[in-house]
Amino acid sequence: MDVGILSYGCYVPRRRLQRDAIYQANKWYAPGLGGLAKGEKAISNWDEDPVTMAVEAGRYCLDGIDRSLVDSISLASTTLPFADRSNAGIVKEALNLSDQVMSADQTGSLRAATGSLMQSLRMGSNALCLAADRRKSKVASVEEMNYGDASAAVLMGSGEVIAKYLGGYSKTIDFVDHYRETGADFDYAWEARFVRDEGYQKILGAAISSALDRLQISGDSIAHALISVPVRGVPQKLAAVAGIAAGAVADTHMATVGDTGVSHPMLMLALTLQNAKPGEKVLLASFGQGADVLVFETTEHLNTVNQRQAELMQPGLPDSNYSRYLFHRGLLDIDKGMRAELDEKQPGTSLARDRKTVLGLIGGKCNETGVVQFPKTALPVNTTSRTVGTFEDYPLADRCARVISFTADRLAYSPDPPSYYGMIDFEGGGRMVAEFADIEEGEAEVGRKMRMVFRIKAFDELRGFRKYFWKAIPAQRGQS
Amino acid sequence: MASGIKDKVAIIGMGCARFGERWDTDADGLMVEAFDEAVADAGIEVAQLDAAWLGVGFDAQSTGPSGIPAAVALRLPDIGVTKVENYCASGTESLRGAVYAVASGAADIALAMGVEKLKDTGYGGLPTRTRGSRWDMIGVTGSAPGNFAQLASAYGAKHGIDHLDLKRAMAHVSVKSHANGAKNPKAHLRNLIDIDKALNAPMIAEPLGLFDCCGVSDGAACAIVTTPEIAKSLGKTDIVAIKAMQVVSSNGWEMQGDQWDGSYLHTTRVAAKKAYKEAGITDPRDQLSLTEVHDCFSITELITMEDLFISQEGQGWKDVLDGLFDADGKVPCQIDGGLKCFGHPIGASGLRMVYENYLQLLGRAGERQRQNAPTFCLSHNLGGMPSQNVSSVSIIGPLGI
Numbered sequence: 001m002d003v004g005i006l007s008y009g010c011y012v013p014r015r016r017l018q019r020d021a022i023y024q025a026n027k028w029y030a031p032g033l034g035g036l037a038k039g040e041k042a043i044s045n046w047d048e049d050p051v052t053m054a055v056e057a058g059r060y061c062l063d064g065i066d067r068s069l070v071d072s073i074s075l076a077s078t079t080l081p082f083a084d085r086s087n088a089g090i091v092k093e094a095l096n097l098s099d100q101v102m103s104a105d106q107t108g109s110l111r112a113a114t115g116s117l118m119q120s121l122r123m124g125s126n127a128l129c130l131a132a133d134r135r136k137s138k139v140a141s142v143e144e145m146n147y148g149d150a151s152a153a154v155l156m157g158s159g160e161v162i163a164k165y166l167g168g169y170s171k172t173i174d175f176v177d178h179y180r181e182t183g184a185d186f187d188y189a190w191e192a193r194f195v196r197d198e199g200y201q202k203i204l205g206a207a208i209s210s211a212l213d214r215l216q217i218s219g220d221s222i223a224h225a226l227i228s229v230p231v232r233g234v235p236q237k238l239a240a241v242a243g244i245a246a247g248a249v250a251d252t253h254m255a256t257v258g259d260t261g262v263s264h265p266m267l268m269l270a271l272t273l274q275n276a277k278p279g280e281k282v283l284l285a286s287f288g289q290g291a292d293v294l295v296f297e298t299t300e301h302l303n304t305v306n307q308r309q310a311e312l313m314q315p316g317l318p319d320s321n322y323s324r325y326l327f328h329r330g331l332l333d334i335d336k337g338m339r340a341e342l343d344e345k346q347p348g349t350s351l352a353r354d355r356k357t358v359l360g361l362i363g364g365k366c367n368e369t370g371v372v373q374f375p376k377t378a379l380p381v382n383t384t385s386r387t388v389g390t391f392e393d394y395p396l397a398d399r400c401a402r403v404i405s406f407t408a409d410r411l412a413y414s415p416d417p418p419s420y421y422g423m424i425d426f427e428g429g430g431r432m433v434a435e436f437a438d439i440e441e442g443e444a445e446v447g448r449k450m451r452m453v454f455r456i457k458a459f460d461e462l463r464g465f466r467k468y469f470w471k472a473i474p475a476q477r478g479q480s
Numbered sequence: 481m482a483s484g485i486k487d488k489v490a491i492i493g494m495g496c497a498r499f500g501e502r503w504d505t506d507a508d509g510l511m512v513e514a515f516d517e518a519v520a521d522a523g524i525e526v527a528q529l530d531a532a533w534l535g536v537g538f539d540a541q542s543t544g545p546s547g548i549p550a551a552v553a554l555r556l557p558d559i560g561v562t563k564v565e566n567y568c569a570s571g572t573e574s575l576r577g578a579v580y581a582v583a584s585g586a587a588d589i590a591l592a593m594g595v596e597k598l599k600d601t602g603y604g605g606l607p608t609r610t611r612g613s614r615w616d617m618i619g620v621t622g623s624a625p626g627n628f629a630q631l632a633s634a635y636g637a638k639h640g641i642d643h644l645d646l647k648r649a650m651a652h653v654s655v656k657s658h659a660n661g662a663k664n665p666k667a668h669l670r671n672l673i674d675i676d677k678a679l680n681a682p683m684i685a686e687p688l689g690l691f692d693c694c695g696v697s698d699g700a701a702c703a704i705v706t707t708p709e710i711a712k713s714l715g716k717t718d719i720v721a722i723k724a725m726q727v728v729s730s731n732g733w734e735m736q737g738d739q740w741d742g743s744y745l746h747t748t749r750v751a752a753k754k755a756y757k758e759a760g761i762t763d764p765r766d767q768l769s770l771t772e773v774h775d776c777f778s779i780t781e782l783i784t785m786e787d788l789f790i791s792q793e794g795q796g797w798k799d800v801l802d803g804l805f806d807a808d809g810k811v812p813c814q815i816d817g818g819l820k821c822f823g824h825p826i827g828a829s830g831l832r833m834v835y836e837n838y839l840q841l842l843g844r845a846g847e848r849q850r851q852n853a854p855t856f857c858l859s860h861n862l863g864g865m866p867s868q869n870v871s872s873v874s875i876i877g878p879l880g881i
Contacts, residue, residue, distance in 0.1 A: 039543055235692045270769045300594035338603040342621065343610075358617045375618060381736040395836055405634035405742035409626030409685040411605055418686070422630055423735075431738055433620050433867055446637035458621070469618060 003121060004161035004296055007305050009060030010152040010270035011053055014256055014317050014438050015468040016040035026140035033145055039206040040318060041148035046415040047455040050077040050132035051087050052468065053151035053263075054452040055094040057270075058130055059398070061153035064308050069157070072102035076112035076262045079134050080105055081466060090468065091130060093359035094454045096175055096395055100202045104156030110288030113266045116192060117156060117294060122163055125236065126157035133261030136185045136329050141218060143187060146230055148258020152266035162305050163273065163296035169211035172290035175199055185302065192231070200229055200287060205238045207291035208283070212242060215295055219243025222295075223280035226250045226268040229287060230259035244283070246340035256316070265292075271313070278302050314476050317440070328415060339413040344460040346467050357392070361452060363430045364391025372396075372429030396452065399426045400475055403448045406436065424450055424472055437471040444474075451475040484758040486537035486655040486836045487879055489722045490711040491703050493522025496835045499699035499823035507536075507543045507597040508553035512699035514828075515554050515593065522704040523714060526554070529704075530587035532561040535574030535594035537826025537863075538607055539565065542597045545879045550593050565827075566859065568774060569727060570594060571701065572830030572872040574726050578705050581620020588710055594832075595700035596825030605696055606826075625685035625693050627865035628777040632687050634742030635783055647687060647695065649797035650778035651678035654691045656806050657775065657814045660819025663848040668697040668823030692778040697823030701831035703838075708879055720841050721879040723856065724758035726751040727872040733866040745862060747871035748787035752860075755873040756789075761856060768811055769854035770840055772833035774862040775818040781805075784860060788873070807848065815848055830872065833859035837876055855881055 023037035044053060054075050062070070073095075075088040082090075088103040106112040113131035120127030132151030137143035177199050178189035189195075208227070212219055219242045230252055239249045250272050252264075260267055265286040272282060282296045299437035319325075326332035356362040357375045364376035368390050371382045376391045406422025413419075420436035422444070436444060437455055450472035457469040484774040486584075495517030497510045505513075519526060526756045532548040543549035547561030571594030578590035601607045606624050610616055636646050641721050655675055661667040668787040673691060683691035711719050728747040734740040752764070761767045768790065775781035775843035790811055791804075799805065805813035816822050816836040819829060839845045 036825075338601075339605075339608055339623075342608045344616075346617070347613050350617065354614060354617060371738075375614070377732070377736070381732045405630035407622075407626045407629035407633065407685045407688075408683075409622050409629070411623040411684050412608075412621065412626055418683075419622065419626065421622055421626065422633070425738060429738060431736065433735065435620050446633055457617070467617065 002161045002164045003124065003156045003158045004156070004165040005154055005163040006126065006157045006159065006161055007061050007065055007155040008153060008270040008273050009057045009063070010150065010313070011056035011060065011268050012042045012150045012313055013044040013048065014314060015043050015045065015319040016256070016316040017043045017322070017325050018318055018320045021322045022144055025100070025322045030140040033140065034143070036142065036145040039255035040316070042150055042316065043325055044134055044149040047074050047437060047471070048134065048149070049081050049348040049456060049466070050075065050079055050134055050151070051081055051090050051480040052454050052456060053149065054091050054130040054153070055099055057132065057151040057153035058091060058095050058128060061128065061155050065155065067097055068097065069126050070097050070101055070128050072120070072123065072127045073097060074104045074106050074116045074120070074127065074129050076106035076116050076129070077133050077375045078107055078110065078262055079135060080107055082240045088130070090359065093355060094468070095359045096362070096397070109457065110262055111286050111290065111292050112262045114284065114292035114294060117154060118168055118170060118292060120156040124158065126155065128158055129154045131263035131266045133263050135187070135261050136331070138186050139326065139331060141190070141242045144256070146162060146259045150260040150263050150267050150268045152263045154266060154269065154292040160301045161299060162199055163298045166217070166295040168292065168294040169207055169214055170290065170292050171203065171207050173203055174289055175203060179215065196231065196234060200231070200234050200238065204229065204285060205241050205289045207293050208238060208242045208285050211293035211295060217281065217295060220245055221281055222248050222283045224248055224250050224272050224282045226265065226272055226282065226284045228252070228265035228268055228285060230254055230264070249427040271304065274306055276302060316324040324416070336413060343462070344467060345463065346460060346465055356476060358469055360395065361397040363394045363396045365394040366390045367392055370469070372426070374430045374432045375393065394430070396426055396430055397470060399428055401426045401450045401452070403444065403446055405432070405446065406444045408444065420444055435471045449475040483581055485579060485725055486723050486758055486760065487708065487721045489579045489705050489837055490708045490716070490879060491705055491720045491722070491876065492526070492711050492714060492716055493518040493704040494702065494835045495521065496666055496701040496832055497667045497699050498835040499697040499825060499832070501599050502698035503599070507549065507595050510597065511550060511553045511593055511595050514560050514700040514702045518702045518704050524589060524704065527557045528589050529556060529559055529591050530727045531559055531578070531581050532556055532593060533574040533577035534561055534563045535570035535827040535830065536563060536565060537567060537570045537596055538598065538609070539666050540593060540609070540828065541600055543609055551603055557844055566727070566870050568776065568826055569830060569861040569863045569870045569872040570827045571832070572859070572861050573727065575593060575703055575831055575834060575874070576727065578703065579722050579725060582705050582707055589704060589706045591702060591704055592831060593700065594830060596827040597698050599698050620760065622759035623685060625777060626686050628780050629685040629688045629743060631783055631866050632779040635779070638741060638743040641797060643687065646797055647679060649674070649782060649800045650692050651675050652800050653775065653778040653781050654678050654820055657818045657820035660815055660848060661806055661817025664817050664822060666823050667817040668695045669817070669821040670768060688777055688779065694819035695821065696777050697825045699823055699825035699828045699832065701828040701835050703831055703834060705827060718840050718842055719879040720876055723875040724755035725874045726755040726758065727870065729870045730864070730868045730870070736786040742866065744783055745787045745866060745869065745871060747782060747862065747869055748862060748873070750872045751873040752788045755875055759856060759875045761875070765811065766833050768856050768858050769852065770815060770818070770837055770850060770857040771811060771813045771860070772818065772836055772858070773813055773860040775814055775820050776824065776862065780862060782820070784862070788858070788860065812850060815850060830861045831857065834874060834876060841876065841878060
C-alpha cells in the first residue's frame with residue numbers, strides 16, 4: 001500500500017501588513033530597509049498563536065475526513081506558547097481527536113516540520129503533522145520586513161494517498177546562521193552573504209542533489225521544486241545546480257505572506273498541491289542546521305481533495321496599522337486602562353472538568369427532546385424534561401451560525417477595539433453569546449453568517465497562562 | 481393561588497441620600513444620610529425596628545460581605561440584617577424581604593436599605609468582575625452598555641426600524657430624563673441636553689452613545705415598612721401601600737434555548753403580567769400614573785415600555801417620540817430623572833424609584849410634582865444582561881384603591 005500524503009491544509013491570517021507601513025515608520029532610522037518595502041506579510045491577530053493557527057490549518061486538512069482515523073498529532077514550531085504543557089495536546093482537544101492519539105511537539109529548528117513528516121512516514125500510521133510559527137522581530141530589522149505568520153497541516157498515512165512518498169534525504173550540521181536562545185524574544189542572525197554561500201548552497205544545495213541521486217530521479221523530472229529559502233534568487237540557483245527546470249521552482253510567497261518560519265515548507269507544500277495535477281513529482285526542501293529533502297509524486301486522488309480545499313486561502317485584508325501590529329506582539333506598551341486589570345486566573349480544576357466544552361466547543365443534544373444547547377448542563381434548558389444526564393456530545397465548532405444581536409463595545413477592554421460580540425444561533429440548533437474576531441467595521445449585522453475559530457480568550461499575565469476558547473468570525477464567501 | 485401582597489404592607493417612611501460622585505463619604509455615610517431621613521419621616525424610634533434587609537450590588541467595592549455593614553453603620557438594635565444581591569434588582573429585593581417579613585407577621589416594623597459606593601473603582605462604568613469559574617471560560621467579558629446595546633440591534637432588525645429613527649427615539653429618552661433630573665436636587669446629573677448633543681456624543685457601545693448611558697453614582701435609599709394597622713396607630717393618614725412586588729429570574733431560556741429573538745425582555749413581560757394581576761390592574765396604559773423603569777440605557781427604557789404593555793410591540797419608539805413618557809405626557813417615565821440622571825447606585829436604585837413614587841403619591845415632590853393625583857405608581861428593575869437577567873416590577877399606591 002502506498003504511503004504519503006492523505007490531505008493537507010493551511011491557514012494564512014487575514015490581515016496583511018503593508019511592508020511600506022513598516023518602512024515609513026522606521027525610515028528615519030533604517031533607510032536601508034527601503035529595498036524590502038514592497039508587498040505585504042500575513043500577520044496574526046492578538047488572540048492567535050501557533051496553537052490556534054495550527055488548529056485552523058488542521059481543520060482545513062481534516063475537512064471531510066473521519067477524525068477517528070488520526071492516530072497521532074504533532075505540532076512543529078519554534079514559538080510554542082507552553083514549554084511544559086503539550087501544545088499539540090491543546091490542538092488535539094480543539095480538533096476533537098480521540099483521546100487515544102499520540103502527540104508530540106517538534107521544535108528546535110526551522111526543519112522541525114519536515115522532520116515531523118519524515119518521522120511520521122517511519123511510524124507508518126495516520127499522522128496529522130502541523131506546523132505554525134509566530135516569530136517576533138526587532139523593530140526596524142530585516143526580520144520585521146520578512147517574517148509573516150501562518151500555519152500548515154499535512155495528514156500523512158497510507159491508502160488512497162494524494163501524493164505518494166518516493167523517498168527523502170536528511171542531513172544534520174550545526175551550522176549557526178541564526179539562533180534564538182530558549183526564552184529569548186528575537187533571533188540573532190549572521191551576515192546574509194555568508195549564509196547564502198556556506199549554508200544554502202553548500203548544505204541545502206548538496207542535499208537536494210544527493211536526494212535526487214539516491215532516488216535516481218533526474219532534476220528535470222521534478223514538476224514542483226519547493227525550496228523553502230526566503231531569499232530572492234536562491235531557490236532558482238539551487239534548482240539550476242540540481243538540474244531542475246526554472247519553471248518548476250515554486251513561489252516562496254514572500255511578497256504576500258512572508259517568511260513563516262517552521263511552517264514555511266509545509267505552507268509551500270499545501271499551496272503547491274492545491275494547484276498541482278496528478279502524476280507530478282514534487283520536491284520539498286527545508287533548511288536549518290542541516291537540510292531535509294522529501295520527494296512525492298501526486299496521484300489521481302489529488303483532485304478529490306483539491307475540490308474540497310477550494311477555499312484554502314481566504315482573501316487578505318491590507319493593513320497599514322503598524323502600531324497595532326507592534327502592540328499585538330508585545331512590542332509597544334500601550335496604556336490598557338484599569339478595565340484591563342481584571343484577574344484572569346484559570347482554575348485548573350474547572351478547566352479539567354470542562355475540557356471538552358471549553359477547548360472542543362462541545363455542546364449537548366438532549367436524547368429525549370433532541371434540543372441542542374451550549375454548554376451542557378445537569379438539567380436541559382427545555383423544562384419539560386426533568387431528567388438529569390440526557391445530553392450526548394454535540395460538537396459545534398464546525399457548524400455555521402447566524403448573528404441574532406451584536407454590539408461594537410468601546411468601553412470593555414480589548415486589545416483590538418472595539419470589542420465585537422453578540423448572540424449567535426448555530427445551524428442545526430444551539431446558541432451562545434460569543435466574541436467576534438477578525439471583524440471590520442460594517443461587517444457585523446443581524447443575520448450575518450459566522451464561522452467559529454479557536455482563539456486566545458485572555459492572558460493571565462500574572463501567572464503566565466493563556467486561556468483558549470472559540471470565537472465567531474464572519475464566514476467568507478463559500479464557506480459552509 | 482397566592483392571595484398576593486396588595487394592601488398588606490404600608491410604607492411609613494423613606495429616605496434617599498443625594499446621589500452622585502460622593503468623594504466626601506463612604507457607604508456608611510450614604511446609608512446614614514438616607515436612614516435619618518426615613519426614621520424622621522416614619523416618626524418611630526430606631527429601637528422599634530424588628531428586622532432589616534440590605535441590598536448591595538458590588539459588595540467588594542461597596543460594603544464588603546454580609547448585612548453587618550448596615551447594622552454597624554446605622555447602629556441597629558441587635559436585629560437580624562440580611563444582605564441581598566440580585567444584580568440591579570438588589571434594592572427592590574431588599575424591600576421585598578422587608579415587606580414579606582411584615583406581611584408574614586414575623587416583624588411589625590422592618591427596614592429595607594440599599595446602598596452602593598461605586599466611585600472608589602477609579603474608572604467610569606461598572607466594575608468588571610468574575611461571574612464564576614465556568615462563565616469565565618466561555619462567557620463574554622463585555623460591558624453593561626455592550627450587553628444592552630444588543631437589544632437595539634435585534635429590536636431594530638425585527639421591526640425594520642431605520643437606524644437613525646431609533647437613534648432619535650433613544651436620544652429623546654435621554655433628553656427627557658435630563659430635563660427631569662434638572663429639577664431634582666438629589667440627582668447626580670442636573671444639566672439639560674438637546675437632541676443634537678445626544679446624537680453626536682462619543683460612541684460607547686454601538687449604537688449607544690455617551691448620553692444613552694446612565695450615570696454611575698454613589699448613593700443610598702431606604703424604606704421603613706409596617707402593617708396598615710400599625711401605620712394608622714402611628715397616626716398616619718395618607719397611607720401608601722404596596723400593591724404588587726414581582727421578581728422573575730432567567731432560567732437560561734433566553735441564552736440556551738432558541739426561541740428568544742433578543743429584541744425584548746422575557747422576564748419583564750412575565751413579571752409585569754404577574755404584578756398587574758396582583759395589583760388588580762387590567763389596562764396599564766390607562767391605569768398607571770407614573771413609571772420609574774430601569775433606564776440603564778435609553779434603549780432599555782424604550783423597550784421596557786413595550787414589555788410593561790404600555791406601548792404596543794414595535795411601537796414604543798413612536799410613543800417615545802410622541803412624548804407619551806415626558807413629564808407632561810400621559811404616562812410619565814423617570815419624572816425624577818431616572819437612572820440616567822438621578823443616578824444608578826446599583827443596590828439603592830430599586831428603593832430610589834419607590835422613593836420617588838412615594839413622594840409623588842404624598843404630594844411631596846416639589847418642583848417636579850405631577851399635577852394629576854397619582855394612583856398606581858410602578859417601578860421596574862432589570863439586572864444582569866438581556867440574555868440572562870433578573871427583572872422586578874413593583875407597584876405602590878394609596879391604601880384601599
